[in-house]
Amino acid sequence: MEALAVRLSQLDSQAEGAIRVVMFYDTLMRRRVDLPALARASAGLAECVAGIRLHEAGQVTRFAPDGGRATAPAPPASTVTPISLDDEEIGAVWLERPGPPGPLDELLLDRLAIAAASVVERYGPARTTMADPALVELVISQDAEEAARTRALRLLGFAPGSPIVVAAVVSPVPLDRVARLVCAAGLVKAAALGDVGVLLAASVDVARFPAGSRAGVGRSWREARTALRFTTTGEPVIRYDDLGALALLAEIPPETARANADVAALALVDSDDLKTLDAYCATGSLRGAADVLHLHHSSVARRLAQLGGVLGVDLTEPGGRTRVKIALTMRRLLDDERGRAHPAGQVRVGEVAMRQASRTMTARHTSSTAARTR
Numbered sequence: 175m176e177a178l179a180v181r182l183s184q185l186d187s188q189a190e191g192a193i194r195v196v197m198f199y200d201t202l203m204r205r206r207v208d209l210p211a212l213a214r215a216s217a218g219l220a221e222c223v224a225g226i227r228l229h230e231a232g233q234v235t236r237f238a239p240d241g242g243r244a245t246a247p248a249p250p251a252s253t254v255t256p257i258s259l260d261d262e263e264i265g266a267v268w269l270e271r272p273g274p275p276g277p278l279d280e281l282l283l284d285r286l287a288i289a290a291a292s293v294v295e296r297y298g299p300a301r302t303t304m305a306d307p308a309l310v311e312l313v314i315s316q317d318a319e320e321a322a323r324t325r326a327l328r329l330l331g332f333a334p335g336s337p338i339v340v341a342a343v344v345s346p347v348p349l350d351r352v353a354r355l356v357c358a359a360g361l362v363k364a365a366a367l368g369d370v371g372v373l374l375a376a377s378v379d380v381a382r383f384p385a386g387s388r389a390g391v392g393r394s395w396r397e398a399r400t401a402l403r404f405t406t407t408g409e410p411v412i413r414y415d416d417l418g419a420l421a422l423l424a425e426i427p428p429e430t431a432r433a434n435a436d437v438a439a440l441a442l443v444d445s446d447d448l449k450t451l452d453a454y455c456a457t458g459s460l461r462g463a464a465d466v467l468h469l470h471h472s473s474v475a476r477r478l479a480q481l482g483g484v485l486g487v488d489l490t491e492p493g494g495r496t497r498v499k500i501a502l503t504m505r506r507l508l509d510d511e512r513g514r515a516h517p518a519g520q521v522r523v524g525e526v527a528m529r530q531a532s533r534t535m536t537a538r539h540t541s542s543t544a545a546r547t548r
Contacts, residue, residue: 191278195219199285209293213237216267216286217244220279223270225251226290229263236270244270255283259291262304262350303350303364305330310365310372314340314395330363330374341373342398345387349373356382356389370402380411390414400424403510404503408456408466423503431508436501439485448502450477454489455499 202215209226216224217237223244225236236244251268253275258264267286269279312318312326324334332338345352349371353364362375372395383389390401392414400421401414414421431437440448453463454474464471478489487494 188277192281195278195281195285199289203289203292206296207293208297209233209235209290210237212286212289212293214241216269216282217241220269220271220276220282222252222272223248224286225268225270226257226265226286227267228257228265228294253279253283255280255287257287257290257294259295260302260304260306262302264294264302265290303353303362305363305365305374307365307367310363310374311367313338313374314372316396331361332363332374336376338393339373339375339378340392340395340398341375341378342390342395342402343371343373343383343387344369344389344402345371345384347384347387352384352387355384356380358382370399372398380413383411387411403507406452406506408452420503423500424507426504428508431504434501434504436485436487436497437504437508440501440505442484443481447477447481450474451481451498452502454478455495455502458495 198215198219202212207215209228213224213226213235214237217239218241221239223236223238225234225244225248227234236248238244249270249272252271252273254266254268256263256266267283267290269275269283271279309326309330313323313330315323318326327338328334341356343349343352349364349366352371353362353373353375356362356378357373357375358379360376362373364371364373366372378391380389380391387410388402388405389411390398390403390405390413391411392398392401397414401412401417403424404412404417404420443451450463450467453466454460457463457466460471460474460478464474467474482489482494485498487497489495489498
């Protein structure tokens, strides 16, 4: 590297400066310095205040170019770069340079961000929300041995024997943001498995899921996936325990459900009429359904009378409403592509995932052992 820097200096002084910045941070990383030392060294190199912030801990470190801590209120940063770990933004680094940014400021902050991420990962444990999918899959798999599951939980940061809540999530909001919203206090780990996100946490605040999200919450992946299949626009978040006996409907074989006369009859009903049935069964009254559908209750009554004839069910009777409500639920379970694509409880750790999880656990064990011996 020294020889390369000398050769580049003969061609381009800025290229030489860039190489020297890279070498500067390579040296710091080899010396395994901590975050304050990184900020102090960066401030000296940049000849202005340098700062490091970690989002989760709320930790801010600022040093002046003279090597002392910067105590004056921070002015607007001249240049900012995010710190990323496992594809998740965990903090930021910046320079407080009076005047325009220097020609090497961007490179300096890129290298500082990489070095800061390395420090967090080494000494953390890394407080990222997104986790290794292989470890998460190992935790939720029905086929994993208990010893392997326990070890995976420990590597994810969960104490042995601590209760874990599992959430299956489909959301337009990035999974790490969802996790931080619903698990604001305590450890939470997340990973995307196919089209569904997985959250592992000590507790989940179901009231804090962002708009547009659907989620099922349980004590196992099977329970969480089952609860997710029952979610609707009107009830987007469901706890498995709240399903009670309704959870048994998810165990009915699809061919048996499709052969049922009430379920089959719903195939003759268009989407608007299905919404009418859904609103009526959910509210239990004409006026309640009319409020949901923004219609007059007499219009809803006429629709229901027609639908009762099509379905062969008296919808004015409690028994008729119960039959239709069960049929609507079964139709939803059958039509739910998430359920068909990735049935609840059927996650199995494949050979590739098992090998990846094994490599992850071995690497982290080696790193931990080396850290203890230093």
